[in-house]
Amino acid sequence: MLEGPKFDMLAVGNHHNYDAFTQDFYQKLGEDGTNMSMDSMQTSNAGGSVSMSVDNSSVGSSDALIGHPGLKPMRHPYSLSVGQSVFRPGRVTHALNDDALAQALMDSSYPTGGLANYEEWTIDLRKLHMGPAFAQGAFGKLYRGTYNGEDVAIKLLERPENSPEKAQALEQQFQQEVSMLSFLKHPNIVRFIGACIKPMVWCIVTEYAKGGSVRQFLTKRQNRAVPLKLAVKQALDVARGMAYVHERNFIHRDLKSDNLLISADRSIKIADFGVARIEVQTEGMTPETGTYRWMAPEMIQHRPYTQKVDVYSFGIVLWELITGQLPFQNMTAVQAAFAVVNRGVRPTVPADCLPVLGEIMTRCWDANPEVRPCFAEVVNLLEAAETEIMTTARKARFRCCMTQPMTID
Numbered sequence: 188m189l190e191g192p193k194f195d196m197l198a199v200g201n202h203h204n205y206d207a208f209t210q211d212f213y214q215k216l217g218e219d220g221t222n223m224s225m226d227s228m229q230t231s232n233a234g235g236s237v238s239m240s241v242d243n244s245s246v247g248s249s250d251a252l253i254g255h256p257g258l259k260p261m262r263h264p265y266s267l268s269v270g271q272s273v274f275r276p277g278r279v280t281h282a283l284n285d286d287a288l289a290q291a292l293m294d295s296s297y298p299t300g301g302l303a304n305y306e307e308w309t310i311d312l313r314k315l316h317m318g319p320a321f322a323q324g325a326f327g328k329l330y331r332g333t334y335n336g337e338d339v340a341i342k343l344l345e346r347p348e349n350s351p352e353k354a355q356a357l358e359q360q361f362q363q364e365v366s367m368l369s370f371l372k373h374p375n376i377v378r379f380i381g382a383c384i385k386p387m388v389w390c391i392v393t394e395y396a397k398g399g400s401v402r403q404f405l406t407k408r409q410n411r412a413v414p415l416k417l418a419v420k421q422a423l424d425v426a427r428g429m430a431y432v433h434e435r436n437f438i439h440r441d442l443k444s445d446n447l448l449i450s451a452d453r454s455i456k457i458a459d460f461g462v463a464r465i466e467v468q469t470e471g472m473t474p475e476t477g478t479y480r481w482m483a484p485e486m487i488q489h490r491p492y493t494q495k496v497d498v499y500s501f502g503i504v505l506w507e508l509i510t511g512q513l514p515f516q517n518m519t520a521v522q523a524a525f526a527v528v529n530r531g532v533r534p535t536v537p538a539d540c541l542p543v544l545g546e547i548m549t550r551c552w553d554a555n556p557e558v559r560p561c562f563a564e565v566v567n568l569l570e571a572a573e574t575e576i577m578t579t580a581r582k583a584r585f586r587c588c589m590t591q592p593m594t595i596d
């Protein structure tokens with residue numbers, strides 16, 4: 188059996204020294220910087236993560252739903268889960284503004300921590316050029332930049348001030364992401380470039396996906412359906428990437444359209460491995476991860492779960508690609524979770540959906556994880572669907588040529 192992840196591989200240096208640096212840094216900022224909360228910044232996460240749902244007053248009225256027997260109450264966003272689960276520290280408030288956070292990374296008067304056992308992945312800050320911030324997730328702030336001349340995305344996680352508990356949770360997420368990304372190499376997984384640790388910030392550098400996230404892409408299209416050929420191609424990219432992740436016995440646990448990026452060549456790259464983990468016996472794991480709209484019922488209910496939670500999420504993503512819409516868009520995330528768990532509600536498959544695609548999504552989001560196909564099978568089914576679409580299109584073009592023959596005069 189596989190062991191659970193071990194997180195002693197990254198040398199974060201002497202914490203006491205770092206705490207001293209931290210205090211020093213904030214003192215400096217207090218003197219000449221502006222301490223601004225980043226909460227007001229527009230988030231790229233249209234779906235709203237679990238922690239967002241809990242923090243968000245718009246779903247505050249759903250407390251009654253959380254208390255329903257089908258749903259276990261959420262813990263405090265900053266509480267740490269037990270056993271082998273991954274600590275997800277809830278939405279993080281940022282004390283530093285964009286510039287100060289970037290400055291905390293680039294300031295050479297503060298030491299750069301190396302990544303023990305991952306030495307080759309420690310980035311050389313002299314080769315890094317920071318650009319503007321362009322997105323904010325629940326945990327990190329994303330900047331554009333270049334590394335060695337290549338376009339990159341730089342994720343900065345700010346070390347929470349005066350809260351060792353939060354700092355530990357965030358650090359574990361950082362380590363989780365680094366260990367996963369350095370291990371996974373696939374054309375449909377965002378390419379890891381390196382990472383480093385400073386007293387105030389943890390930094391992860393990946394290739395920059397020019398097209399943004401699939402959710403942003405769908406929102407820009409004003410939720411119109413994606414052309415079928417493209418939707419199936421994108422779904423195939425995700426399924427191939429996920430088949431690779433599962434072959435290596437990992438679970439992503441947060442598969443959703445916000446975490447699917449579109450690269451310059453239009454292929455899809457799976458991102459955000461901050462809560463991914465090695466598959467182990469899952470008794471006692473907690474679901475304070477992912478996003479309710481995409482989350483499998485067994486995970487919402489704190490029941491043991493397997494890799495099949497990713498297959499469930501994929502079913503929802505496939506529906507999104509086919510319809511162009513946000514899943515359960517007339518509900519809050521918590522209402523959606525309630526409906527999924529207690530009433531078996533799922534998105535409605537459009538009447539004109541290609542039957543094979545309708546069948547894939549309904550099998551993927553089956554309440555019984557055993558019934559859900561594995562990703563290798565999903566890839567086969569989607570390849571068959573792709574062939575069917577191409578053949579139908581070719582036949583239609585041929586019919587069109589026959590009814591409107593070109594004239595030569």
Ligand SMILES: Nc1ncnc2c1ncn2[C@@H]1O[C@H](COP(=O)(O)OP(=O)(O)OP(=O)(O)O)[C@@H](O)[C@H]1O
Nearest residue numbers: 231322324325326327329340394395396400445459
């Ligand atoms: N390599 C990248 N290229 C382009 N955009 C990216 C890249 N990585 C992340 N993003 C954008 O930034 C957003 C947040 O990134 P990410 O999901 O890694 O942060 P997070 O703090 O873990 O957020 P969450 O857990 O809420 O998904 C993504 O939804 C995406 O829009």
